[in-house]
Amino acid sequence: MLATDDSHQATDALVDLTPIPSDLTTLYWVISEASLADVDNGYFIHSPATVAEHFREYGPAPIDDESVALVFASDGGGHLFAIGDSGQVRKSTTASWFDDFEVAASSLQEFLEQLGRRIANQP
Template sequence: MNVAVERLDSEWVDSWCKQVSAALGPLMSPFLETHGFPPGENVVALATDESHEATDDLVDLTPIPSDLTTLYWVLSEVSLPDIANGYFVHSPATVAEHFRGYGPVQVDDESPGIVFASDGGGHLFAVATSGRVWRSTTASWFDDFEGAAVSIQKFLEQIGQRVTDQS
């Protein structure tokens, strides 16, 4: 089923980054007392000149979906090891390195996907040229992928909701 999805907007991504970053402080401050061990480094890192160069290299290397380019124009990476099972949006340099090493992943009947994120259990998230986000069924580049979100925006909204739910 093809669902028309609006393209990702950089202002929306910037707002998402600010909201999640603001929610992390109050969430992590009582973490040690609540869980008995210190939190990991939970951070939403904004894009830098270096990450913009890495995004340009990624665009030259892969058939990168436009939403992924928009995402990386605003943020460099996300590391949320203490949210649910953990969420990690890889840096564009890491995505390029993985693409060189493993290539694209096959996602259902769509064009091959580019792995751009993972969770704390080793499951991978890939985005296809359609913009849909797929999750590996196992912690492997070579097994099946199932639908995770209709777009990168919906994927980020799901992560944001997990942050909110955990607070």
């Protein structure tokens, strides 16, 4: 879904709530969310309002070398994707907010490029 005035306001509110990487802010100024249920077992980029709600409820993702890491996406298996101030995208090792997160991509751009390749390779 393309970004709207409401999603821009939600992005501003998220920025006010906690520092977020500029790449994520830029993404949210273009799209508000994405639902790719037919790619592999599904990929979902959460709206800025959902990210803020989850941050209030669960706090930051527990990634030791990040000052704050926000969960911004998930897959159909319940794994979470988080991004921190380093810009790296991490994927939870289980379908839990509180387990380990591993590096999935060196940047949000790389994460989106990987997702684009998965889309292109769909039958």
